[in-house]
Amino acid sequence: MGKSPTTKDDAQALFHSLRSAYSATPTNLKIIDLYVVFAVFIALIQVVYMAVVGSFPFNSFLSGVLSCVGTAVLAVCLRIQVNKENKEFKDLPPEHAFADFVLCNLVLHLVIMNFLG
């Protein structure tokens, strides 16, 4: 796909503006984002491993991948609830959000440990 120079300039400008806007986010949100990226990365590694080695036993593969995806999703939910710019969750104290996050993770990992086999 040949990119014309204006598109390339646009892409670069976009990249810069994204970078600057993202660096304005508070640190705790950046930590959560890092955790999400880490979890997705681990899931991808597991998928690649499965593609190389084979999918037996399938339940272990499923539980591994779904635990990574699950914690990523739950971390995104936590980020939504803790983000101060989100008007819908203004009244929710961040400790409450974190407690919900921990509870949900507990249930998720209980199921994972059962399914791991």
Add this chain to the structure above:
Amino acid sequence: MAVPVDNLTKPTPASSTLRFAFGNVLAFFILLLIGVLAFSIRLFSVIKYESVIHEFDPYFNYRVTQFLTKNGIYDFWNWFDDRTWYPLGRVIGGTVYPGLTLTAGTIWKVLQSLNIPLSVETVCVFTAPVFSAFAAWATYLLTKEVKGTGAGLTAAVLLAMVPSYISRSVAGSYDNEAVAIFALIFTFYLYIKTLNTGSLFYATLNSIAYFYMVCSWGGYTFIINLIPMHVLLCIVTGRYSSRLYIAYAPLVVLGTLLAALVPVVGFNAVMTSEHFASFLVFIVIHVVALAYYIKGILSPKMFKVAATLVVSVGVVVCCAVVAVLVAVVASSPTKGWSGRSLSLLDPTYASKYIPIIASVSEHQPPTWPSYFMDLNVLAFLVPAGIIACFAPLSDASSFVILYLVMSVYFSGVMVRLMLVLAPAACIMSGIALSEAFDVFTRSIKFYISNLSEFLQTDAGDTLPGNNVSPQNEVLKNEKKEDTLKERPSRKNKKKEKENIEKPYVKSKTEKRPLVLPVEASFFALFLTVLLGGFYVVHSVWAAAEAYSAPSIVLTSHSHDGLHVFDDFREAYAWLSHNTEVDDKVASWWDYGYQTTAMANRTVIVDNNTWNNTHIATVGTAMSSPEKAGWEIFNSLDVKYVLVVFGGLVGYPSDDINKFLWMVRIGGGVFPHIKEPDYLRDGQYRIDSQATPTMLNSLMYKLSYFRFVETDGGKGYDRVRRTEIGKKYFKLTHFEEVFTTHHWMVRIYKLKPQKNRIRGKTKKSKSKTSPTTPRSGTVKKNPWH
């Protein structure tokens, strides 16, 4: 919703909280009464007959529950049942939906530990009414989330009595739907609650409730397809919010994992097409969430640039992924769907490809009268409810509308799925009735408050204020509710409301109140109550007369009183007392569960119908002549054959009426059985005009053996209303061992092979018969 309105005319905090408290206590007691009503309306069968398990499927569940209570949960999970589908057996632990049996087993265990000695049968019989009370409470909670307390109470009372739900949850109907409908409504309630509050705690509870639903019923696929559809609808109509993400994404991950935990579902949770919708929408919601996030942090110009870039790249990637997915799905012949789901999507599929699914009477499409019989008044309250949901449209009300539309479609495919329509119809009708009551009572209250204003003519300046304030409450009740919702945690609520009231007072003085004339509203109120009365009368009648038959005991009223036909239990008791424990009994698959549960004998096929070839074998045996049938049964080690015959008493669900299905299913696997051979000019007959194949078939012979002795030589069949074709014949390979009192169940024993064969021709034939394999592959037809 009638209760909080009055707060605005009496702004003192004490009396308003008192009214709130009074309203809540009243709601609590109403709910308690609704629970008692739901429980007691389902007890007609226990009163009319006895506390017995009904029908066929509940007997299997009862047997499994007995095993669970006797042997514990580990043996239950690992149970391999060798008393059924002989010689194949059945892996019970892996093929049964454990929710119902585990629930009843837990209840029994808890009661035992409290030293309340209820038998397992009693617990099983009464599980369904108890859970229908829970389902009514769950409907209250769900409708409260959608519209408010008044609508919730109305919907709950409607669900407690709706005949469609009663039909599958009477006392004694110990089937999956008894707990599954409660799980369905409760899961939907938690989903709506999560959507409304955005709390991750409720999302977790939602997943756990979904897990309970997966454990209970195969209809869980309805949930896992409806919720993604609703999410997609919200995204497409521009109602995406972060609460939607919190409601949906954890449910998919946790829900898939929990569904995979149940042995029946296992890896189907990720590999069958029934679940693909949820994964697709999972990806879509992530894309949408990302788009909204980037939109939030970028300036609009930059966002446009980003959008064009993403679209150009993304379209290519999307096409590649979709192509791969389509290739994977298209490679399987059923496109990844199971037979049952396909028969729901394409109503003609089952009759073309899977005759067993088509033959079940519950899988036929419903007739129009059955909608009115099962839903009664709700059938025309539902459209009013749909309109009420649109004013105003929220996430929750759009969900209920979608649920209703989908369930109406599926109920049109299979009459059994009217059960899924019932909660949706009750919710809609509850909303409609509650809104109607609101308008009428509002008009009456306005009229009464106007009357009281005209009577007190003292303070002139209070008059306009008082005249206007009822107008306010009359006009914008919903707006007050909205403002109340938007400020849920304000401490000084009263002050805010009075601040709002003042600008409303100024702007709304000229508007006329939306009230009806008082006479019309009184009359309309009376008519609505009458409508409710009709509904109640019909529901009680349906519960008492139509849906309380246990179908294992039949009754009929005649001039000399009540006749009770207890032939089935008579036959099973005979079997359990007069045969060896290891004897195998062959019958059509309808009676398999009852035979194993009550007679405690091994059967060849039963209601699980998981092996079409095995059923076709039994069908072929019943359709073949006596000798061929004997050979098939002998190869299966069968000792006794059980046949249900209704010709003497006029019982229409007997085996001769089901015989054509045996021919069709048998013919589907063994091609030498051809259905036209059994029909004369396309008509199914058993009289003298019947075809010789029909008159020679084993089913005919076993049903009508010695039948002429009952009415002195005529042999008049009361169900088919003709005289039978072949009247006097002898059975050469079977001997009759038992016929019940009303000739409804007939049991025959296979005669052992003769030791000595007389004659040379017979000797050569007997040499060929043990060496030929089962008659399915016999090339010549020795009976023509």
